[in-house]
Structure formats: C-alpha cells, structure tokens
Amino acid sequence: MKKNINLEVNIAGLSLKNPVIAASGTFGFGREYSKFFDLNLLGGISVKGLTLKPRKGNPPPRIAETPGGILNSVGLQNPGVHAFIENEIPFLRQYNTAIIANASGNTVEEYVEMTEILSDADIDAIELNLSCPNVKEGCMTFGSSSRGVLEVVNKVKKVARKPLIVKLTPNVTDIVEIAKAAEDAGADAVSLINTLLGMAIDVKTRRPILANITGGLSGPCVKPIALRMVYQVSQSVKIPVIGMGGISNGIDAVEFFLAGASAVMVGTAGFVNPMAWVETVEGIKEYMTENGIEDVKELTGGLIAD
Amino acid sequence: MRSFATVKKTRQLNHDTFLLCLKSEKIASCAEAGQFVNLKCCDGLDAYLRRPISIHSVNRECNTFDIVFQVRGKGTSLLSRIRPGDEIDVIGPLGRGFTLDHSHRHIVVAGGGIGIFPLFQLLKDHTAAKKTAVLGFRSKDFVVLEDEFKKHSTELLIATDDGSYGIKGFVTDVLEKIIQKEKPDMVYFCGPEVMMKTGVKLLQKYNIPCEVSLEQRMGCGIGACLVCVCKTRKDNDWDYSRICADGPVFKGEDIIFD
Known part of the structure; x- marks a missing residue:
C-alpha cells in the first residue's frame, strides 16, 4: 500500500512545500535553470547574494576545479537590491516557490538598510549573508566572531519583518559558538555551511588559479565537514537549521536531515547536473517510501548515536 | 538542453589534439557557428565539472556535430580515450555564436x-x-x-x-x-x-x-554562476559580461582587454 508522503516544512514562519532550496550564488535569480526544469518543483530559491548597490565582483578567473569540488571567487557580483526588487521578483513570483533574499553588507548600517528594504519587498524570507569569503569588507568579517554576529543580527532583527535566516561561515574555530550568538541575537533560523576558504595553484605558471588568490570551496568534497557542523549546531540551538555543503542527491539530503537539518540547500551539484535540485526532491521521496516515512519532519534529528 | 550524444567517430589530429564526431539530433538541428557544448568527461567525481568545448562543425543532414579539443588536464585526457559507440552527457548548444551578415562579400x-x-x-x-x-x-x-x-x-x-x-x-x-x-x-x-x-x-x-x-574557466555554462566573466564596455563605464551566456562571441569593440 502506498502511503501519502508529506514533504512540507515550516522554518520559523517560512512555509516550504518541500525541504529543497536552491543555494544562493549557484542559481542566479532562477531564469537560467527555469529552461531546464519547472521552478514550481522547488521548496524555495535563495537568490544570488544581494548588496545595497550593484557590485561588479572580482576579476576572472573566478573558478578552479579541485578533487570533488570547486573553488569560486565571484565576489558578490549582483545588480543591487533595488534592481532585484524591480526586475527579478516579478519573474520569480510567477512560480509557487519561496523567495529567499540573500543579503550582504559592508557595514552594520548597510545590513540594517538592506533588511528594511527587503522587509517591504514581496519576498518570503531574508538570508543574512555573514559568510562570503570573497569580499574584503563585511560578510565573513562579521560572521567569524560571536561579537560580530551578535552586533549585526541584533540590529537587523529590530527592523526585520520577514523570517530571518543567518548564513554561517565554516571558517571559524567553533561554529557552535557562532550559531548560538545568532540565536541569542534573534535569528529565526541558521543556514550552514557557506564555502570553506581554499586555494589552488598552477605549478606550470607558479601562479594561483584564481585571480583573487583564494576562494570558497564547495561540492561533494566539503560534505563531511558540513554534515559534522550541521550536527553540532543542531545539538546546540533550538532554532531550525538549514543544511548545505556538497549535497548532490536525495540520500545526501537525508543525511543532513538525520544530522538535524529541517531543510537543505543544493548548489554546486547543479553545475554538473542541472537536474540535481529536482532529483534531490525525488530522492528524498524515494527514501521515505522505501523506509515507510510519511512526514519528512520525522527525519530531522533522527540520527541514532548511542 | 541536456542529452546523451553517441560518439560516431574519433580522430587524433596531432600529438595532443582530438576530434570527436557526436550524434545528437537535438544539438545538430539547432547549433550555430561559434556556439559550444558543455560535457561531462566521466562519471563520478573525477574531473568534477563539465568541460566547455566549442562546436567545430555541424552536419545537419546526419544529425552529427564535431568538437575538437587539446588535452590539457584530467578531463580532456579522459575525453581523449573515449571510443565510438560510447555516450557522452552533453548540454548544448550554448552561448551566442557568430553574427553572419550575408550582405558581406x-x-x-x-x-x-x-x-x-x-x-x-x-x-x-x-x-x-x-x-x-x-x-x-x-x-x-x-x-x-x-x-x-x-x-x-x-x-x-x-x-x-x-x-x-x-x-x-x-x-x-x-x-x-x-x-x-x-x-x-x-x-x-x-x-x-x-x-x-x-x-x-x-x-x-x-x-x-x-x-x-573568448574563453574562460566556466562553472555552470548557462549564465547562472557568474564565474566566466570578461570586461565589456557599458555606457561610459565597464561591466563584467558572462562569456557562457552573453558570449562567447562578442563584438570586438565591446571587449576591454587587460
């Protein structure tokens, strides 16, 4: 007998039809991948990282392939929050999928202003990017200390009128401490991990492959680290955790649920397999059917560790 | 846009350059000069990303197209060992090709x-x-x-x-x-x-x-990830354009070479 499967999750007031979200920075504003699959199939889309003013980003090369992954150093190239609201929200709203606006700032004031602007926009949640490793100011500078996270999230929370997700960097000594700071400051949820700071060198030229010298590592090679961090954070905070880092299919996603994630984000895998997002949703369903699980929420934190 | 193409023929052109003739009606029927395909060199995590390779020739009657590549690293090395009958996971045709003005003599x-x-x-x-x-x-x-x-x-x-x-x-x-x-x-x-x-x-x-x-290291190959950019003129300023989606072919005057 085939049981009904419930994939719906609710993350701090953000209702998702399924727990698979396109990760920020890998999906643009959805236009490109809408030619490959129906965006209605996604739980949500975390859009390309936005800043107050348009940003050109870093010089190329911006990508290097590494074993089982990639390094990128895009540096938040984006049209700015106003152009996003004007040009991209109307496109995304044609689809029945949650719009998560990923926001970055150089200063605390900019984070606050971005949050005010986005709270008035037709979006479903804000993902505060305190973790981009490829820009000199803001972002990871705030996200790599509890004090920085407390300061930004406290002030942002005062003006936020949308569910507030704080995206964490793994480039810290103790991510649990950072996650707790986000929770204490009023974050409604945390998402982790952003990319790991890395580097690649071309021995023929003796030069770094990335023009920015360093970049953020993502892809299957980071999955064990991401899983460990999601597990540790989930054990220590009460707010929902959105897990990401190297997820390529439904089984990877289930691992993150078991470690404590309520939803997952998929990104880099889509560069290789443009159907990765949809196949992740299907894979979760398959696992649930095979294992007689009716509600995906049952999987969250279901790890047996005795 | 994603499909599996069958390798019809392989030909080694010199010590490190190879030509592959691939059969795909989907690609051959609409590919234009100057466009490229983004293909997987192998299954699994070896050579993780796809490799963007420009289309060399299209045979619209036989539903085939040719690509030519030079062995530069792991991915192209694996690709050079592919044999007729093998299938390749290909996305394409991609990008903006050359502009053909037939009034030109x-x-x-x-x-x-x-x-x-x-x-x-x-x-x-x-x-x-x-x-x-x-x-x-x-x-x-x-x-x-x-x-x-x-x-x-x-x-x-x-x-x-x-x-x-x-x-x-x-x-x-x-x-x-x-x-x-x-x-x-x-x-x-x-x-x-x-x-x-x-x-x-x-x-x-x-x-x-x-x-x-133009050529640059690519990620998604379809314009979403913004890694393969080049400097282009924009009004009195400049901007980064995406080589995979806005190019790879650009007007010469639009490009700012460093």
Whole structure:
C-alpha cells in the first residue's frame, strides 16, 4: 500500500512545500535553470547574494576545479537590491516557490538598510549573508566572531519583518559558538555551511588559479565537514537549521536531515547536473517510501548515536 | 538542453589534439557557428565539472556535430580515450555564436592554435563570395585540418611562429597585409587573448568591424554562476559580461582587454 508522503516544512514562519532550496550564488535569480526544469518543483530559491548597490565582483578567473569540488571567487557580483526588487521578483513570483533574499553588507548600517528594504519587498524570507569569503569588507568579517554576529543580527532583527535566516561561515574555530550568538541575537533560523576558504595553484605558471588568490570551496568534497557542523549546531540551538555543503542527491539530503537539518540547500551539484535540485526532491521521496516515512519532519534529528 | 550524444567517430589530429564526431539530433538541428557544448568527461567525481568545448562543425543532414579539443588536464585526457559507440552527457548548444551578415562579400577568419576550430562552421555557413582564412600555429607539428579549411575558404593562409610551415609570423601580421591589399567587410577572431587584442586594435585603425570568441574557466555554462566573466564596455563605464551566456562571441569593440 502506498502511503501519502508529506514533504512540507515550516522554518520559523517560512512555509516550504518541500525541504529543497536552491543555494544562493549557484542559481542566479532562477531564469537560467527555469529552461531546464519547472521552478514550481522547488521548496524555495535563495537568490544570488544581494548588496545595497550593484557590485561588479572580482576579476576572472573566478573558478578552479579541485578533487570533488570547486573553488569560486565571484565576489558578490549582483545588480543591487533595488534592481532585484524591480526586475527579478516579478519573474520569480510567477512560480509557487519561496523567495529567499540573500543579503550582504559592508557595514552594520548597510545590513540594517538592506533588511528594511527587503522587509517591504514581496519576498518570503531574508538570508543574512555573514559568510562570503570573497569580499574584503563585511560578510565573513562579521560572521567569524560571536561579537560580530551578535552586533549585526541584533540590529537587523529590530527592523526585520520577514523570517530571518543567518548564513554561517565554516571558517571559524567553533561554529557552535557562532550559531548560538545568532540565536541569542534573534535569528529565526541558521543556514550552514557557506564555502570553506581554499586555494589552488598552477605549478606550470607558479601562479594561483584564481585571480583573487583564494576562494570558497564547495561540492561533494566539503560534505563531511558540513554534515559534522550541521550536527553540532543542531545539538546546540533550538532554532531550525538549514543544511548545505556538497549535497548532490536525495540520500545526501537525508543525511543532513538525520544530522538535524529541517531543510537543505543544493548548489554546486547543479553545475554538473542541472537536474540535481529536482532529483534531490525525488530522492528524498524515494527514501521515505522505501523506509515507510510519511512526514519528512520525522527525519530531522533522527540520527541514532548511542 | 541536456542529452546523451553517441560518439560516431574519433580522430587524433596531432600529438595532443582530438576530434570527436557526436550524434545528437537535438544539438545538430539547432547549433550555430561559434556556439559550444558543455560535457561531462566521466562519471563520478573525477574531473568534477563539465568541460566547455566549442562546436567545430555541424552536419545537419546526419544529425552529427564535431568538437575538437587539446588535452590539457584530467578531463580532456579522459575525453581523449573515449571510443565510438560510447555516450557522452552533453548540454548544448550554448552561448551566442557568430553574427553572419550575408550582405558581406569578403570575410576573414583569423584563428590561432585551438582557436581555429569554432571558425570552421562559420566558413561553412557564410555565403560571402570571398572567404579568407588566416590560421596561426606554433610550428609545423601543430598544423591541423589544413585540407578541410582549404575546402571551405577561397584563400587559406597559414602562419607559424617559427616559420617551419607557411608564413613566418603572427596571424595579425598576415591580416594587416590582406587589409592593405583589400579591405574585408568583416573579420572574425578566435585565439590567444594577445592575438585578439592586437587584432581588434588593428581593425579599429582600418575601421573594419570584427567579432571575437573568448574563453574562460566556466562553472555552470548557462549564465547562472557568474564565474566566466570578461570586461565589456557599458555606457561610459565597464561591466563584467558572462562569456557562457552573453558570449562567447562578442563584438570586438565591446571587449576591454587587460
């Protein structure tokens, strides 16, 4: 007998039809991948990282392939929050999928202003990017200390009128401490991990492959680290955790649920397999059917560790 | 846009350059000169990303297309070992190809090294009465597909850096001599950045329009990830354009070469 499967999750007031979200920075504003699959199939889309003013980003090369992954150093190239609201929200709203606006700032004031602007926009949640490793100011500078996270999230929370997700960097000594700071400051949820700071060198030229010298590592090679961090954070905070880092299919996603994630984000895998997002949703369903699980929420934190 | 293409034929062109003939109705039916495909070199995590490779030739009757690549690393090395009958996971055709203006009577294609390949289909498709091909190679050992290019051009000039074959010198030197003799309507470039930079500057001097096909390390290949960018003019400023989606072919005058 085939049981009904419930994939719906609710993350701090953000209702998702399924727990698979396109990760920020890998999906643009959805236009490109809408030619490959129906965006209605996604739980949500975390859009390309936005800043107050348009940003050109870093010089190329911006990508290097590494074993089982990639390094990128895009540096938040984006049209700015106003152009996003004007040009991209109307496109995304044609689809029945949650719009998560990923926001970055150089200063605390900019984070606050971005949050005010986005709270008035037709979006479903804000993902505060305190973790981009490829820009000199803001972002990871705030996200790599509890004090920085407390300061930004406290002030942002005062003006936020949308569910507030704080995206964490793994480039810290103790991510649990950072996650707790986000929770204490009023974050409604945390998402982790952003990319790991890395580097690649071309021995023929003796030069770094990335023009920015360093970049953020993502892809299957980071999955064990991401899983460990999601597990540790989930054990220590009460707010929902959105897990990401190297997820390529439904089984990877289930691992993150078991470690404590309520939803997952998929990104880099889509560069290789443009159907990765949809196949992740299907894979979760398959696992649930095979294992007689009716509600995906049952999987969250279901790890047996005795 | 994603499909599996069957390898019909493989051909080694020189010590490190290979041609693959792939069957895919989906791609062959709509591919244009200057576009590319993004393909997986193997299953699994080895050579994780897809490899963008430009389309060299399209055979619309047989539903096949050819790609040519040089072995540079792990991915292309795996690709060079592929055999007829094998299937390749391909996304394409991708990007903006060359602009063909059939009112043009004399066109020149100027290619260097592995940059010559996307120019081949352009020569095949263009209806200009006079089609000059200027191809540059490091030395005699690197010269490939000479007969094929000869067949689809009205004049073929080969230049080598060391003079071991054809004319000794650079493609742009040969190009200037052609221009001084007779001004072409349009020039198409694909090759090393320094060649295209010199070429665009040269053509601006003679007020001849041109297009260039650029290359950069790519991620998604469809315009979402913003990694393969190049500097382009925008009003009085500049911006980064996506080589995979806004290009790989651009108007020469739009590109800011560093």
